[in-house]
Amino acid sequence: MAHEAAIGVDIGGTKIHFAVVDDNGQIRCQDIVPTRGERGAQAVMETVLTGIASMIDIHGRLEEPPPITGIGIGSAGQIHYATGNVAHALDGIPGWIGTPIKRAVEQRFPYPVYVDNDVNVIGIAEKRFGAGRTLDHFICLALGTGVGGAIFHSGRLLRGAYGGAGELGHISVDFNGPRCSCGNFGCLELYASGTGIARIVRERSAKHGVSDPGIDSKDVMAAWHAGESWAEEVMQVAIRALSVGISGIIHAFNPQAVIVGGGVASNGDLLLKEVSEQVRQTTASAMWNEVKLLPASMGASSGVIGAAAQRWF
Ligand SMILES: [Zn+2]
Structure with missing residues (x-):
């Protein structure tokens, strides 16, 4: 039985994957949208915020949804871990370096927010639910x-x-x-x-x-x-x-x-x-x-x- 759930957002160069994931590692609902990074950092962040709001909405209409207790984001590039800002990235999204991902999401939603780079979060998936469990x-x-x-x-x-x-x-x-x-x-x-x-x-x-x-x-x-x-x-x-x-x-x-x-x-x-x-x-x-x-x-x-x-x- 799942007791709680968190929203996951995987920001890649070509697509952004949103999901509500329960504490057994099961995806309860999900959506994938194109990143269209050429629009620039601010537009991509708006897509992220809209996608999170949509996940909260869809999850709330499922039968007996476990409560959402946090939002976790993985992003391509390097993340300054203490601030949740983008520390380094390639050119796919103009202006992405310095983007305060954590702060922007915290300001919009009443949940604790976690941000790390896209490969560290893959490692966390393996550690929590996969080949690295033990x-x-x-x-x-x-x-x-x-x-x-x-x-x-x-x-x-x-x-x-x-x-x-x-x-x-x-x-x-x-x-x-x-x-x-x-x-x-x-x-x-x-x-x-x-x-x-x-x-x-x-x-x-x-x-x-x-x-x-x-x-x-x-x-x-x-x-x-x-x-x-x-x-x-x-x-x-x-x-x-x-x-x-x-x-x-x-x-x-x-x-x-x-x-x-x-x-x-x-x-x-x-x-x-x-x-x-x-x-x-x-x-x-x-x-x-x-x-x-x-x-x-x-x-x-x-x-x-x-x-x-x-x-x-
Ligand atoms: Zn190198």
């Missing part, structure tokens, strides 16, 4: 458009000085590698994200004198699973980068598990198997013997469920 020390890696991370230490999220900790996609796996948007060279996300895998395909095509095939990471994964050799070559680059990165992460944090999720890792049994085999060879045995590589278990709604679950974390 773990105190684990890492979540989300392989999506970029690569994001969430680090759990002694049952708590490691946040660093202002909330920026866990940007594991910007661990370098090749100091001779290309320049990353963060300034560093050869970052993990240049190889193991959806855009990274597409970039490797483009570079290989150019090298073979073929024009840009316009292939995305989904096409590569499908061709890889079908046993096509060009996709095998591309994926071996991604797998090697991921393995070296995960090995470094294991040495840094001595986790009980590394939970791997995100679009690139969906249907990821083969990916995890190959990565595990390589990580075993590049990780000190005392560390390797204590760590498991696990697939994320919360699925496509992990962002919105984790956003709401901040209420109970």
